[in-house]
Amino acid sequence: MSKSYKIAVLGASGYTGSELVRLLLRHSGLEIAALSADSKAGKPMAEVFPQFAGVDLPELKKIDAIDLAEIDGVFCALPHGTTQEVISQTLAKKPNLKIVDLSADFRLADLDAYAEWYGHPHKAPELQAEAVYGLVEIHREKIRTARLVANPGCYTTTAELPVIALLQAGAIDPEEIVIDAKTGMTGAGRAAKEGMLFSEVSEGIHAYGVGKHRHMAELDQEFSEAAGKPVRPSFTPHLAPMNRGIYATTYVRGTGGTDAERMHGILADRYADEPFVTVLPFGQVPQSRHVRGSNMVQIGVVADRRPGRAIVISTLDNLVKGASGQAVQNMNLVLGLPETMGLEQVALFP
Ligand SMILES: NC(=O)C1=CN([C@@H]2O[C@H](COP(=O)(O)OP(=O)(O)OC[C@H]3O[C@@H](n4cnc5c(N)ncnc54)[C@H](OP(=O)(O)O)[C@@H]3O)[C@@H](O)[C@H]2O)C=CC1
Numbered sequence: 487m488s489k490s491y492k493i494a495v496l497g498a499s500g501y502t503g504s505e506l507v508r509l510l511l512r513h514s515g516l517e518i519a520a521l522s523a524d525s526k527a528g529k530p531m532a533e534v535f536p537q538f539a540g541v542d543l544p545e546l547k548k549i550d551a552i553d554l555a556e557i558d559g560v561f562c563a564l565p566h567g568t569t570q571e572v573i574s575q576t577l578a579k580k581p582n583l584k585i586v587d588l589s590a591d592f593r594l595a596d597l598d599a600y601a602e603w604y605g606h607p608h609k610a611p612e613l614q615a616e617a618v619y620g621l622v623e624i625h626r627e628k629i630r631t632a633r634l635v636a637n638p639g640c641y642t643t644t645a646e647l648p649v650i651a652l653l654q655a656g657a658i659d660p661e662e663i664v665i666d667a668k669t670g671m672t673g674a675g676r677a678a679k680e681g682m683l684f685s686e687v688s689e690g691i692h693a694y695g696v697g698k699h700r701h702m703a704e705l706d707q708e709f710s711e712a713a714g715k716p717v718r719p720s721f722t723p724h725l726a727p728m729n730r731g732i733y734a735t736t737y738v739r740g741t742g743g744t745d746a747e748r749m750h751g752i753l754a755d756r757y758a759d760e761p762f763v764t765v766l767p768f769g770q771v772p773q774s775r776h777v778r779g780s781n782m783v784q785i786g787v788v789a790d791r792r793p794g795r796a797i798v799i800s801t802l803d804n805l806v807k808g809a810s811g812q813a814v815q816n817m818n819l820v821l822g823l824p825e826t827m828g829l830e831q832v833a834l835f836p
């Protein structure tokens with residue numbers, strides 16, 4: 487059976503791009519038609535990523551060399567700051583494309599907030615107005631009809647899924663949300679950086695972006711919408727010596743007598759029918775290694791020793807549900823395919 491939609495992956499020579507290729511090769515509705523690269527343009531994909539040796543894939547081309555005539559959908563897996571212009575130009579050439587952007591370029595609806603957090607004015611404000619924030623479990627219906635979906639960040643997906651559900655239920659105090667999160671190193675992309683050398687990150691852990699990480703803007707936006715008033719959580723990311731995974735420990739205080747067990751019930755009910763979210767039994771703690779390579783999010787809720795407070799732990803694979811898996815989930819929705827198509831694989835464990 488032929489696959490129904492032809493897909494271009496922009497940034498296929500990067501980590502999220504290669505993860506998209508891995509997922510699309512097993513997708514029965516989406517066919518890889520074009521792959522882009524920048525410095526690695528002209529090379530076979532298998533030379534850039536040897537795991538694809540023996541797999542028939544298009545050669546990596548510069549974005550401008552890609553013929554959009556036959557393309558139905560585009561995944562844009564480019565560094566943030568480069569994507570607004572690329573997507574504007576791509577949609578100008580072919581307005582009826584569906585685009586899922588993995589970068590942060592279209593995530594913030596407020597243009598002033600974008601300029602403040604990213605240090606330059608938005609380069610495509612008219613497109614920002616139509617972009618839909620692609621946190622599927624929260625915004626599914628709006629995503630279905632979108633042309634441009636802004637895939638959420640990896641930290642933000644991890645923390646938002648439990649916290650938004652609790653805020654929407656009015657179960658927690660919006661003034662007292664503290665998120666302590668760890669990431670694996672692939673979150674920084676494949677480009678060489680001194681701070682990402684093995685000798686700089688192995689055998690230790692450190693916080694970064696303390697008090698000012700740009701994902702705070704996304705958290706503010708989504709938490710404020712869920713609470714119906716401005717919310718400013720505390721958030722500190724850490725770099726952990728592992729390849730994949732985000733692990734977020736969130737401290738919350740219940741409102742109106744809501745205790746940790748009740749919060750667990752709210753999350754279990756809310757996500758009972760969600761194919762990619764598992765709420766573990768009350769008191770059980772998730773581990774990042776149990777979601778590695780899958781599109782799953784696991785959430786655990788534990789009672790704090792102080793009454794009315796809970797510790798909510800959520801984890802996902804930054805390259806799958808934190809990026810490329812959620813992007814495929816979004817593309818499935820905008821193209822009218824079953825949401826779980828191509829994403830059924832369970833975690834790679836041990
Ligand atoms: N890594 C992660 O866990 C997550 C990443 N994201 C976001 O996804 C996007 C991609 O991230 P990731 O895959 O990690 O990044 P990588 O650095 O691994 O890959 C970047 C890709 O973009 C290409 N590229 C770089 N500069 C340009 C340019 N000026 N014009 C065209 N192409 C260019 C690179 O090509 P070449 O290598 O050939 O030069 C490469 O294919 C980023 O916006 C990132 O913030 C989102 C969630 C999670």
Ligand SMILES: CC(=O)N[C@@H](CCC(=O)OP(=O)(O)O)C(=O)O
Pocket residue numbers: 566588589590638639640641669670671672673674723725804808
């Ligand atoms: C280790 C590391 O550097 N991680 C990245 C997060 C990457 C990500 O998923 O977020 P964006 O899509 O918003 O880039 C960071 O902290 O900026």
